[in-house]
Amino acid sequence: MSISAELRFSTPVMSLRLRRDIFSVVLEDQIYTYRKSDLILNDIIPTLSNRKGLCCLNSTGTFPILAYLEKDKGTIAVKFYQDDTIRLIKAFEIFVAYMEMNQDGSLLACASVTGKQIRVFSTESKELLYTLHRGIDKAVIHCIAFHPTLDFLAVTSDRGTIHVYRTGESEGRKDGKSVKKMIAKYFVNQTSYAQFKLKNTRTICCFAKDNSTVILVTEEGEYLSINYSEPGECQLVERYNLLEIN
Amino acid sequence: MEHLDDVRFVGFNQDHTCLAIGTAYGFRIMNTYPIINYYSRGKGINRLPRRFFDRPTAIPFEFGVPGRHSTLSVIPSNETCDLGRPENEYFG
Numbered sequence: 641m642s643i644s645a646e647l648r649f650s651t652p653v654m655s656l657r658l659r660r661d662i663f664s665v666v667l668e669d670q671i672y673t674y675r676k677s678d679l680i681l682n683d684i685i686p687t688l689s690n691r692k693g694l695c696c697l698n699s700t701g702t703f704p705i706l707a708y709l710e711k712d713k714g715t716i717a718v719k720f721y722q723d724d725t726i727r728l729i730k731a732f733e734i735f736v737a738y739m740e741m742n743q744d745g746s747l748l749a750c751a752s753v754t755g756k757q758i759r760v761f762s763t764e765s766k767e768l769l770y771t772l773h774r775g776i777d778k779a780v781i782h783c784i785a786f787h788p789t790l791d792f793l794a795v796t797s798d799r800g801t802i803h804v805y806r807t808g809e810s811e812g813r814k815d816g817k818s819v820k821k822m823i824a825k826y827f828v829n830q831t832s833y834a835q836f837k838l839k840n841t842r843t844i845c846c847f848a849k850d851n852s853t854v855i856l857v858t859e860e861g862e863y864l865s866i867n868y869s870e871p872g873e874c875q876l877v878e879r880y881n882l883l884e885i886n
Numbered sequence: 887m888e889h890l891d892d893v894r895f896v897g898f899n900q901d902h903t904c905l906a907i908g909t910a911y912g913f914r915i916m917n918t919y920p921i922i923n924y925y926s927r928g929k930g931i932n933r934l935p936r937r938f939f940d941r942p943t944a945i946p947f948e949f950g951v952p953g954r955h956s957t958l959s960v961i962p963s964n965e966t967c968d969l970g971r972p973e974n975e976y977f978g
Contacts, residue, residue: 658900659900699900699901700901743900743901785902788901788902844896844897844898846898846902846918847902848918848919849919850919853919855902855905855918855919857896857898857905857907858896859893859896860893861893861896861907863921865919878921880921882896882905882907882914882916882921883893883907883909885916885921885923
């Protein structure tokens, strides 16, 4: 494995976001976007101080959609490269602590530093679609994951409980287009549909494509698959140590 | 293999079909579900940023923080695990 190029920055790289045609390098107060084919610098965006490297880039769709922290606290900017427009979403009155976009960039889920609510917005209309309640105690959100069909959303936090929310997004899709207004009226506020208690460790999550399994990976390298097909407590299906799998 | 305490990174790719775990001594890329090992690399990597590879053209990046500077290394996809061809490119 050889290195074909190196990019040097005067400050630490906080995170990277990639798609087929471009990638974004997230620094503490700037985002550099490069064309992947020839590493030409395409865009420089100033951001709010961003030590967590928060940034989202859609992975599917013809045109890139980039979400980043606007300088005004609690505001997320969504840049549509198709027409170079920027939409500002006032997500919270306080600082944003985590955000995640679905694969095509149509939805943006975010949490504030209190971690009590997850808010899901339409990136195109800036409309608040759902407010998902995690709990009444303060929490640090570690991961938000959209189900591929957008029917569910999973959240992990430092409280140790994984919450799965039923959003029913695909039920509102007709001819490939979402009718989110209709869903927003129905699902505007809700608590989690299923939960799973894990020890208080940093955990990331995603949905398997079988419509019943959430994958959890802890910072210690533990892999868990849990079944959320029934509401309430999720059932543990598999548990492995990733460093010991051959 | 490595001790559990050595884990420095865990992360999924964009469509969550692969996951990666990086340690002080190397990294491995696995199919997420069912869990199957795709690729392993031994020593010589310091830190793997989140979403360090994408699919179908897998291009890993690695970076270290020597002093106050950061270096981001670009590795050609055909030397890693090229899983297909891109379907569309905006910045061509």
